[in-house]
Structures are given as structure tokens and as C-alpha cells.
């Protein structure tokens with residue numbers, strides 16, 4: 001009996017996704033061997049990220065440049081296979097110029113460690129690079145101006161897994177209006193060969209401590225997918 005017919009629907013979906021990704025990876029390896037893989041020709045993500053960062057430091061693509069202290073580009077290992085994507089910098093991030101250094105970042109670091117993920121395993125960035133005043137929700141014109149920056153970062157890093165933190169990043173990356181509670185923990189495909197695993201935003205887990213376990217569970221799934 002084919003393996004798919006013995007699985008529950010969500011397991012079946014996971015199995016098909018895995019098979020699909022294996023085919024894409026094999027094809028990439030084939031192209032690599034023949035020197036035909038365009039992507040692997042310019043493999044210096046560290047340099048490319050630095051150059052890209054410098055090129056947008058003085059961005060005035062939306063009105064947030066007026067109130068920012070720093071443009072918060074991203075941090076972490078440019079060779080990481082896991083990319084975490086949050087919403088936008090908060091007060092501390094704006095002051096320091098680095099994402100997730102405030103209370104939400106501390107909770108995230110704690111849960112990453114509990115899931116067995118190390119700092120060198122990840123790269124982390126936000127959808128918006130500048131802080132919305134008072135941490136208000138991002139506006140459509142801000143997202144429109146800033147999303148190409150995130151997409152470029154994803155293109156340079158080419159992670160195997162993106163873990164979207166919270167409703168906002170998840171909806172933007174998956175172009176959906178579905179709520180985070182129904183999306184979290186369910187792997188989806190982003191472009192041709194990147195898996196997105198949506199999870200709860202760590203800031204939301206500060207206010208709902210019982211959600212911390214769900215965040216942990218999703219990060220453990222990220223870790224399993226990486227080694228699977």
C-alpha cells in the first residue's frame with residue numbers, strides 16, 4: 001500500500017511536502033554538479049547582506065524614517081538555515097539597532113534554547129525595518145515600502161526554514177488573512193523550496209503565558225524539520 005494512503009490528512013500533506021522538497025534539492029545538487037546553479041555562483045551571503053544593509057541605511061521609503069533612531073536590518077548567522085521573521089522593531093530595538101533585544105527577544109532566546117536551537121543556527125529580521133511610533137500596527141504603505149527589503153534578505157540568505165513570528169509576519173509572507181491560531185505549527189511552502197512554519201509572537205506569549213508552550217512546540221518542530 002502506498003505510504004500516503006495510511007496517513008492522516010495533515011501527515012499526508014507533510015509527507016508530500018517532504019517528497020517535493022527532496023526532489024527540488026536533488027535537482028539543485030544536479031545543477032550544482034554541472035555548474036549550472038545560478039544561485040550557488042555568488043555564495044557570499046555575509047558580504048551581500050552587508051552591502052545591502054549599507055545601501056538602505058538612509059531609506060526614506062515611508063514616513064517612519066522621520067521618527068526612527070536606527071534602521072533595524074537584522075542579526076545572526078548569514079549562513080543559517082533558519083530565518084526568524086518578526087513584525088517591526090520596538091523601542092529597545094530602535095535604540096540599539098538590532099532586532100529582538102527587548103523583553104520579547106529575551107523570551108524568544110529562552111524558548112530557542114529550550115528547543116535546542118543556538119544563536120548560530122538562526123538569522124533574525126522583521127517585516128518592517130523601522131519602528132512604528134508607539135508600536136502601533138504597521139500601515140499598508142509601510143509594508144509595501146519595506147517588504148521588498150525582507151524579500152531581498154530572504155533571497156540572499158536562502159534559508160531552508162522561515163519561522164514567522166506572529167500573525168502579522170505570517171499573513172504578510174503567506175499572503176493570507178487567516179488567523180495565527182489556525183496557521184501556527186503547520187508547515188507551508190514559501191516560493192519553491194523554503195518551508196514556512198508560523199508560530200506565535202513572543203510578545204503575545206508574555207501576555208498569555210500558556211502560549212509559551214505552543215511557541216516552544218513550534219520551535220521544536222523547526223528543529224526537527226531542520227534535521228529531517
Ligand code: URA
Pocket residue numbers: 086087088089090093098099100101102104105126203
Ligand atoms: N517585536 C518584533 O516583532 N520585532 C522586534 O524586533 C522586537 C519585537
